[in-house]
Amino acid sequence: MAPEEVEALFTRSSGEYLFARWGRPIAPVVFGVEEATLQVVKGALEAVVALAGHQLAETDPELGSNLMVFFFREWKELTEVPHMEQLVPDLGPLVGRLEAADANQYRFFRFDKDGAIRAAFVFLRMDKELSKVPAETLALSQIVQTMLLWSDEAFRDRSPLAVAGDHTILRPDFAGLIKAAYDPVMPAMAQDPSHALRLSARVAMYAPD
Template sequence: MLDATEIEALFTRSDERYVFARWGRAISPVVFGVTDETLQVVKGAIEAVCLVSNHHMAETDPELGSNAMFFFFNEWAELLEVPKLDELVPDLTGMVARVSAVDANQYRVFRFDEEGAIKACFTFIRMDQHMSNVPAETLALSQAVQMMVLWSDRAFVSVSPLALMDDGGVIVKPEISGLLAAAYDAVMPIAANDPSHALRLAARMPKKQ
């Protein structure tokens, strides 16, 4: 089980600010750049993570239509050719330049409502050699976990949120599932900037996992 210090670290950013947010609405995903088979894998992963988080999905978002967009592509520059994407992602050109400069293979952009809850997430995945070697189920589940809450930019850099099962499949690690369930507890705030929030999450973690 994760203790309060470990939980705090998962939401403490590189500038040492504690920042937490969860979705305040149903998740309505859409996926670009994959086959129909992979599309079902991605949506299945989101459904699985919503299930462990006690959150829910919907066919459409009344404000945005789709509020969880996944883009799979080969080169970052391809994003500049996507119609109207620059209207959804602020400073798209600058973002592409920054992630290209560091040879990144994934990036997420969150949008928030007036209460600080997540209202949209744009997940960009460049299928470089590393990403291409990752099984679709593993890649999809990892990305689904990372869009469920606003994790620290340092979370999961060296440790995966997933665990390998004996049959070769993958699951969300029990401690991460427990943390997501605690984060989506109805009595918990949808957004927080005080580290004491981690103490409240720790108190709601399952005692046995």
């Protein structure tokens, strides 16, 4: 993966380069799905976290759960979840904007004092389009998009996933990028585009054959 490709994945539409990875073990909880789908989400999370060399935890000492994934039918359901407004700032206006845009997904991150990811909230409105996506594909896609703070335009033109036989897999170059991003010698947060050069140099080393 060339340096300019890596840089584009973490350069926001505003022109700002901003990279962040999780700075603490991930303690997940999933709402709104049956046991079968829950296991699919759990499997995707375990696989990507293991790939990154990161850690999962039963609980986060500060937040209890620091990765919350919500499945629902209508955005207004979020306003009915107890204490949700304490987790997501300006929840009411946000829900209004998402409804107006007819959005079917939204991710919100919180960061620690060093800029690393402290918590993430994933909201999936299961409209007709998302309901057509196989659970395995949807789960893997969302976990990949939550492991790093990608650009808001990162996956507009290409997906980090590929189909291999009957299964959806993480593309080798993106697998290598995630592993490189979690290399202990790399910073948990970066705002200088030169960071993309360092990531690119490690991708080939980490990418699966």
